[in-house]
Amino acid sequence: MTDISAILRGEIRAGARLMRDIDDRRPAAMDALKALFPHTGRAYITGITGNPGAGKSTVVDAMIAYYRAAGERVGVVCVDPTSPFSGGAILGDRIRMQRHALDNDVFIRSLATRGYLGGLSRSTFDVVAVLDAMGYTRILVETVGVGQDEVDVMKAAHTTVVVTVPGLGDDIQAIKAGLLEIADVLVVNKSDREGADRTERDLLHMLDLRAHGERKEVEIVRTVATRGTAEGSGIAQLGAAIEAHRQRVWQGPAAESRAINRRSAHLAELLRALVSDRVEQALARRGGLADVAAAVEARKEDPWSAAEEILRQLPT
Amino acid sequence: MTDISAILRGEIRAGARLMRDIDDRRPAAMDALKALFPHTGRAYITGITGNPGAGKSTVVDAMIAYYRAAGERVGVVCVDPTSPFSGGAILGDRIRMQRHALDNDVFIRSLATRGYLGGLSRSTFDVVAVLDAMGYTRILVETVGVGQDEVDVMKAAHTTVVVTVPGLGDDIQAIKAGLLEIADVLVVNKSDREGADRTERDLLHMLDLRAHGERKEVEIVRTVATRGTAEGSGIAQLGAAIEAHRQRVWQGPAAESRAINRRSAHLAELLRALVSDRVEQALARRGGLADVAAAVEARKEDPWSAAEEILRQLPT
Numbered sequence: 001m002t003d004i005s006a007i008l009r010g011e012i013r014a015g016a017r018l019m020r021d022i023d024d025r026r027p028a029a030m031d032a033l034k035a036l037f038p039h040t041g042r043a044y045i046t047g048i049t050g051n052p053g054a055g056k057s058t059v060v061d062a063m064i065a066y067y068r069a070a071g072e073r074v075g076v077v078c079v080d081p082t083s084p085f086s087g088g089a090i091l092g093d094r095i096r097m098q099r100h101a102l103d104n105d106v107f108i109r110s111l112a113t114r115g116y117l118g119g120l121s122r123s124t125f126d127v128v129a130v131l132d133a134m135g136y137t138r139i140l141v142e143t144v145g146v147g148q149d150e151v152d153v154m155k156a157a158h159t160t161v162v163v164t165v166p167g168l169g170d171d172i173q174a175i176k177a178g179l180l181e182i183a184d185v186l187v188v189n190k191s192d193r194e195g196a197d198r199t200e201r202d203l204l205h206m207l208d209l210r211a212h213g214e215r216k217e218v219e220i221v222r223t224v225a226t227r228g229t230a231e232g233s234g235i236a237q238l239g240a241a242i243e244a245h246r247q248r249v250w251q252g253p254a255a256e257s258r259a260i261n262r263r264s265a266h267l268a269e270l271l272r273a274l275v276s277d278r279v280e281q282a283l284a285r286r287g288g289l290a291d292v293a294a295a296v297e298a299r300k301e302d303p304w305s306a307a308e309e310i311l312r313q314l315p316t
Numbered sequence: 317m318t319d320i321s322a323i324l325r326g327e328i329r330a331g332a333r334l335m336r337d338i339d340d341r342r343p344a345a346m347d348a349l350k351a352l353f354p355h356t357g358r359a360y361i362t363g364i365t366g367n368p369g370a371g372k373s374t375v376v377d378a379m380i381a382y383y384r385a386a387g388e389r390v391g392v393v394c395v396d397p398t399s400p401f402s403g404g405a406i407l408g409d410r411i412r413m414q415r416h417a418l419d420n421d422v423f424i425r426s427l428a429t430r431g432y433l434g435g436l437s438r439s440t441f442d443v444v445a446v447l448d449a450m451g452y453t454r455i456l457v458e459t460v461g462v463g464q465d466e467v468d469v470m471k472a473a474h475t476t477v478v479v480t481v482p483g484l485g486d487d488i489q490a491i492k493a494g495l496l497e498i499a500d501v502l503v504v505n506k507s508d509r510e511g512a513d514r515t516e517r518d519l520l521h522m523l524d525l526r527a528h529g530e531r532k533e534v535e536i537v538r539t540v541a542t543r544g545t546a547e548g549s550g551i552a553q554l555g556a557a558i559e560a561h562r563q564r565v566w567q568g569p570a571a572e573s574r575a576i577n578r579r580s581a582h583l584a585e586l587l588r589a590l591v592s593d594r595v596e597q598a599l600a601r602r603g604g605l606a607d608v609a610a611a612v613e614a615r616k617e618d619p620w621s622a623a624e625e626i627l628r629q630l631p632t
Contacts, residue, residue: 037618
């Protein structure tokens with residue numbers, strides 16, 4: 001049994017155990033999440049994604065320091081679809097964890113694929129809910145890469161920050177078009193490098209190009225983030241830009257429809273994940289996909305009838 | 317009702333009508349496919365994919381002429397995930413269709429996304445089954461782009477041909493790594509261009525690099541394809557390379573396990589598509605995803621219980 005009250009008291013070990021259960025797809029995790037739901041909805045979730053090499057993790061590290069200095073409790077979810085390991089073993093996490101090891105008000109959790117398809121976004125939503133229930137009012141969701149997985153993961157965020165740097169190639173396409181579309185705030189990190197003006201100009205130009213009709217308001221912030229300190233130039237401005245987006249969108253007239261969109265994304269991911277678990281189970285009862293395929297190849301049944309039969313056996 | 321015997325007689329209009337039903341996801345299409353299944357399994361399916369600009373459609377056009385000269389009936393499925401239009405309106409299809417308009421033994425069909433996710437590969441398998449039942453013994457599946465969709469579509473093929481050209485950039489990565497992994501035959505088209513030797517050397521090098529343990533046997537063929545004729549240098553060699561792959565793999569000891577793998581891919585796509593139709597229906601009964609999300613946002617239920625409830629209502 002999950003110790004719900006321990007999680008609500010913010011006890012690290014209880015929270016970490018539930019996150020492990022989420023990772024392992026234990027049924028107990030679903031029950032715990034249901035019990036925690038009434039205690040969620042207080043956290044503000046910021047997603048941070050962008051080009052590899054743009055210094056995302058340094059920006060996140062500086063943001064942790066920034067929000068800690070403001071007295072907030074900070075939860076961090078670091079998502080790496082390319083890694084098979086969950087639980088905090090990836091990238092700069094260990095370094096960061098060491099730095100914040102004595103700080104009970106920072107909780108850093110890594111998420112990776114466990115071989116299941118498209119499950120990362122679901123896990124992100126679920127882990128964010130746990131952090132929220134634990135009382136982390138400021139949650140940062142960071143991605144390592146920039147693929148479709150990462151774009152999906154960003155659906156969990158209230159504000160999406162896309163980080164880029166000058167000199168990623170002359171090509172304006174250095175920042176992927178898909179990323180630009182989800183950006184609420186754009187960061188030009190390492191902006192003391194040559195070419196920062198041009199990068200900012202290019203970004204503005206791309207935003208204009210992509211504007212079909214009304215142009216989305218996207219603030220561009222320059223940072224020179226330094227690991228572990230909010231003193232890094234521009235981090236306070238980044239914090240202010242996120243706050244401005246929060247007020248504009250999440251306290252504005254469109255807040256309700258935005259909230260429904262965000263929840264729809266969560267439900268869609270959840271449905272996809274649950275239904276694919278059930279299909280797996282139904283297939284297992286028939287000896288697995290390869291056995292069904294072998295029966296079809298032996299012309300014992302046709303593929304369409306076989307698929308329909310499996311769906312009739314779907315566990316409820 | 318679908319006219320099964322007309323399809324089995326190879327009547328174009330009956331076949332085209334069924335393909336439209338497949339596109340439109342009509343239940344009648346499933347019934348027709350079940351009825352046709354005993355009459356499938358005779359066709360040999362070759363997939364053609366590769367870099368945009370590599371001249372894929374010219375290669376396919378020359379292959380049509382090559383197989384027609386050998387007296388085979390040729391079905392072509394042209395898959396374009398970026399187009400919302402199915403049915404033959406895309407790209408060079410109209411040109412090709414005109415050329416082959418009087419030839420009843422060539423059937424060209426375009427497939428595009430109709431907004432559904434991951435359904436293209438399912439449609440490809442289904443349309444290929446119709447062409448197979450219609451008596452097209454040689455089926456060419458051509459993709460327009462080179463994304464994950466196209467890689468999935470290639471699962472329908474017995475032999476996958478990946479087309480590239482010299483001078484797509486100095487970068488050896490010009491041919492995407494994912495494509496190289498699925499290639500059974502590699503084509504260096506426009507090989508009269510400068511750099512063909514280097515491209516071939518690079519491809520060999522990449523094949524060696526990617527070989528973990530035993531290297532897959534991949535023949536490299538040089539072509540200078542010319543639209544509408546098999547006289548184009550290299551097309552006969554390409555035909556021979558495809559035939560060699562067929563004999564090596566599909567008439568060799570691994571044929572059965574390969575056939576089961578291919579069928580597993582078909583079943584997996586089918587299950588994914590059917591289950592997502594059912595989830596849509598279950599959601600519609602609850603007023604759609606946004607209504608469920610609104611109920612969750614109003615805290616009337618939690619997302620996990622809502623998702624489970626929807627799955628309990630899944631139509632069988």
